[in-house]
Amino acid sequence: MITHSQTVIIPSFRLDCGVTLSPVPVAYEMYGEMNDNASNVILVEHAFTGDAHAAGISDADGKLGWWDRMIGPGKAFDTNRYCVICSNVLAGCRGTIGPSSINPETGRPYAMSFPATTIGDMVRLQKELLDALGVERLLAVSGGSMGGMQVLEWAVSYPDRVLSAIPIASTGRHGAQQIAFNEVGRQAIMSDPDWNGGDYYGLNPPRRGLAVARMVGHITYMSDESMREKFGRRLREKASLEDEDSDVFEVESYLRHRGSQFVNRFDANSYLYITKAMDYYDLFASENLANLKESDTRFLLISYTSDWLYPSYQSLEIVNLLRSRNHDVAYVELNSNYGHDAFLVDVAQQTEVVHGFLSSVHRNREARANRAPAMREKVRR
Amino acid sequence: MITHSQTVIIPSFRLDCGVTLSPVPVAYEMYGEMNDNASNVILVEHAFTGDAHAAGISDADGKLGWWDRMIGPGKAFDTNRYCVICSNVLAGCRGTIGPSSINPETGRPYAMSFPATTIGDMVRLQKELLDALGVERLLAVSGGSMGGMQVLEWAVSYPDRVLSAIPIASTGRHGAQQIAFNEVGRQAIMSDPDWNGGDYYGLNPPRRGLAVARMVGHITYMSDESMREKFGRRLREKASLEDEDSDVFEVESYLRHRGSQFVNRFDANSYLYITKAMDYYDLFASENLANLKESDTRFLLISYTSDWLYPSYQSLEIVNLLRSRNHDVAYVELNSNYGHDAFLVDVAQQTEVVHGFLSSVHRNREARANRAPAMREKVRR
Numbered sequence: 035m036i037t038h039s040q041t042v043i044i045p046s047f048r049l050d051c052g053v054t055l056s057p058v059p060v061a062y063e064m065y066g067e068m069n070d071n072a073s074n075v076i077l078v079e080h081a082f083t084g085d086a087h088a089a090g091i092s093d094a095d096g097k098l099g100w101w102d103r104m105i106g107p108g109k110a111f112d113t114n115r116y117c118v119i120c121s122n123v124l125a126g127c128r129g130t131i132g133p134s135s136i137n138p139e140t141g142r143p144y145a146m147s148f149p150a151t152t153i154g155d156m157v158r159l160q161k162e163l164l165d166a167l168g169v170e171r172l173l174a175v176s177g178g179s180m181g182g183m184q185v186l187e188w189a190v191s192y193p194d195r196v197l198s199a200i201p202i203a204s205t206g207r208h209g210a211q212q213i214a215f216n217e218v219g220r221q222a223i224m225s226d227p228d229w230n231g232g233d234y235y236g237l238n239p240p241r242r243g244l245a246v247a248r249m250v251g252h253i254t255y256m257s258d259e260s261m262r263e264k265f266g267r268r269l270r271e272k273a274s275l276e277d278e279d280s281d282v283f284e285v286e287s288y289l290r291h292r293g294s295q296f297v298n299r300f301d302a303n304s305y306l307y308i309t310k311a312m313d314y315y316d317l318f319a320s321e322n323l324a325n326l327k328e329s330d331t332r333f334l335l336i337s338y339t340s341d342w343l344y345p346s347y348q349s350l351e352i353v354n355l356l357r358s359r360n361h362d363v364a365y366v367e368l369n370s371n372y373g374h375d376a377f378l379v380d381v382a383q384q385t386e387v388v389h390g391f392l393s394s395v396h397r398n399r400e401a402r403a404n405r406a407p408a409m410r411e412k413v414r415r
Numbered sequence: 416m417i418t419h420s421q422t423v424i425i426p427s428f429r430l431d432c433g434v435t436l437s438p439v440p441v442a443y444e445m446y447g448e449m450n451d452n453a454s455n456v457i458l459v460e461h462a463f464t465g466d467a468h469a470a471g472i473s474d475a476d477g478k479l480g481w482w483d484r485m486i487g488p489g490k491a492f493d494t495n496r497y498c499v500i501c502s503n504v505l506a507g508c509r510g511t512i513g514p515s516s517i518n519p520e521t522g523r524p525y526a527m528s529f530p531a532t533t534i535g536d537m538v539r540l541q542k543e544l545l546d547a548l549g550v551e552r553l554l555a556v557s558g559g560s561m562g563g564m565q566v567l568e569w570a571v572s573y574p575d576r577v578l579s580a581i582p583i584a585s586t587g588r589h590g591a592q593q594i595a596f597n598e599v600g601r602q603a604i605m606s607d608p609d610w611n612g613g614d615y616y617g618l619n620p621p622r623r624g625l626a627v628a629r630m631v632g633h634i635t636y637m638s639d640e641s642m643r644e645k646f647g648r649r650l651r652e653k654a655s656l657e658d659e660d661s662d663v664f665e666v667e668s669y670l671r672h673r674g675s676q677f678v679n680r681f682d683a684n685s686y687l688y689i690t691k692a693m694d695y696y697d698l699f700a701s702e703n704l705a706n707l708k709e710s711d712t713r714f715l716l717i718s719y720t721s722d723w724l725y726p727s728y729q730s731l732e733i734v735n736l737l738r739s740r741n742h743d744v745a746y747v748e749l750n751s752n753y754g755h756d757a758f759l760v761d762v763a764q765q766t767e768v769v770h771g772f773l774s775s776v777h778r779n780r781e782a783r784a785n786r787a788p789a790m791r792e793k794v795r796r
Contacts, residue, residue, distance in 0.1 A: 258726070
């Protein structure tokens with residue numbers, strides 16, 4: 035499946051902080067066919083450093099989508115039945131407006147003058163996108179990690195537009211340790227002299243700081259066990275006899291490599307804005323929680339045993355919150371050694387659970403849709 | 416108790432890498448009275464960034480020793496009965512020779528020309544110190560974290576000189592995750608342009624990189640739970656109305672503060688050398704393990720439930736190794752929410768366990784010492 039990224043321009047968008055951006059490009063991709071009444075649409079939310087390219091092979095760079103294991107014909111999000119949409123988040127750097135975008139008022143990149151962004155802003159902008167695409171109600175909204183936060187925010191912001199919500203390996207709010215890891219990343223970036231107060235566009239970006247930030251991230255995405263299995267204490271193989279780095283552990287060269295790779299595809303200021311949005315998100319303190327009252331959104335939460343970045347107890351906090359308000363919540367803790375990355379790479383069980391849940395949501399919807407005209411008939415008589 | 420740091424000069428010392436350093440100053444402190452035959456000496460080993468000042472109030476800077484909760488009259492290492500010695504490790508920066516010391520051959524700091532250092536080197540240098548102080552055999556050697564690695568190395572390098580060994584919250588070898596966290600710290604330092612290939616003495620040290628490294632370290636020393644209890648999601652209190660940082664989480668300002676404090680007391684190059692020594696240490700692959708065969712050293716290992724940096728399974732690996740070789744090993748996993756820091760701060764149970772173990776070791780020794788002349792008498796008859 036070759037996929038193509040598209041862009042919708044939202045004329046004007048007001049953020050929680052009060053600032054209005056205009057115009058606002060939003061990059062998105064779409065897989066599968068939207069049916070006539072747009073009732074088969076699933077919105078997929080990407081994690082922190084993801085983008086709109088969730089599935090298939092990009093026609094731009096030939097890369098596979100970040101959730102290709104889950105999205106496609108016959109997969110969990112079955113593109114033979116459903117139409118899957120994924121957009122790059124606000125404040126990102128992969129086609130949607132963010133700190134690296136040109137501010138039309140100055141003709142220069144926003145950099146640190148970009149307005150503070152919230153998870154709520156990201157979700158409201160996605161609502162604008164769906165309005166533009168003519169999607170009234172989502173069959174499901176799903177995503178892992180920060181994607182899961184957006185799923186939760188969708189459910190409380192637009193309960194009438196979300197038939198089902200599937201937050202995976204996520205949380206309703208960051209605890210101190212999660213904030214702390216993000217803060218280390220931010221400090222690593224801002225400590226790099228090349229960061230230059232955020233004004234590095236056209237100059238050297240803060241490559242070293244951003245690479246260190248990414249290294250920390252990678253450790254938290256894996257489990258102790260998966261790192262042991264993948265690397266153990268093995269030394270890196272010598273590339274040549276003169277190789278100075280030959281006494282380096284494999285895990286070190288892997289992290290250095292991933293760190294420096296990341297710099298080529300991600301913007302350091304986006305790193306700052308998006309981690310802040312995550313840290314400030316707090317479902318439990320949200321005024322929107324009251325909107326849930328009349329909602330009949332069905333929830334499926336999934337967490338992973340070895341995920342220590344978004345541990346299961348945080349999913350359970352959400353389950354308890356929703357159940358105490360009498361919502362329809364299914365929760366599964368899946369076994370995996372892959373840590374937080376499990377929702378991306380260890381998807382066999384996840385596929386089964388999501389597939390079953392979606393089929394049930396879909397069936398219910400069809401049943402209700404068929405019942406509705408009959409009911410109307412009755413009323414007429 | 417006011418304490419005073421002293422220095423012994425070892426004329427010449429050969430490292431595992433083959434390089435000989437000369438002369439070699441070793442900083443140490445001593446608490447309690449050494450008895451006539453030096454049979455009441457306990458060697459305490461500091462963790463990564465610790466120093467010789469383990470107990471009491473330093474006469475130099477008024478600071479409390481890092482294990483003052485454990486060392487003193489009536490405490491676990493009871494200075495009414497025992498004489499406790501602690502020395503700064505080789506490659507450190509607190510009085511013992513290290514990268515920041517002047518190389519007499521050049522008149523300038525060694526910096527990165529300091530020879531690669533191992534945990535074995537650290538222990539052999541401590542043996543030189545004890546020789547100089549006239550201590551033949553240690554009643555006990557104990558320490559937490561990297562201190563525990565040195566304890567293990569003592570036990571296999573000089574089994575005849577170690578009556579008992581107490582490694583706490585430690586490991587026989589780093590796994591991939593531990594190496595990875597150390598590597599992040601090293602990269603943060605070496606990415607700081609002020610590091611300048613290690614040649615920053617007399618110039619600006621790599622303050623920002625070292626601070627980031629320390630921040631990562633601090634997260635790993637605490638548990639998710641202790642961070643939640645200590646900080647939660649509380650915002651930092653405004654210091655003043657103009658305070659720009661007022662929307663900062665407490666955990667962020669705490670980490671920044673600890674990071675920048677650390678820079679004033681620790682040398683960045685020592686950070687590099689010592690973390691490498693830890694990462695390369697491997698008890699399980701050590702040739703010295705064979706020395707243990709005839710040893711009657713008694714072992715007490717302690718680990719903590721919430722310590723995810725040096726998890727209990729790593730202590731159990733050591734326990735299994737020693738038991739499979741028929742050694743006398745006691746092992747206790749203590750309950751604590753404090754994570755890796757527990758061995759420093761949550762010492763009530765640890766005190767009880769160590770106190771009981773030491774009394775038993777001490778009693779056995781006295782009994783044996785008393786039996787020995789009687790035996791000799793018998794032989795004479």
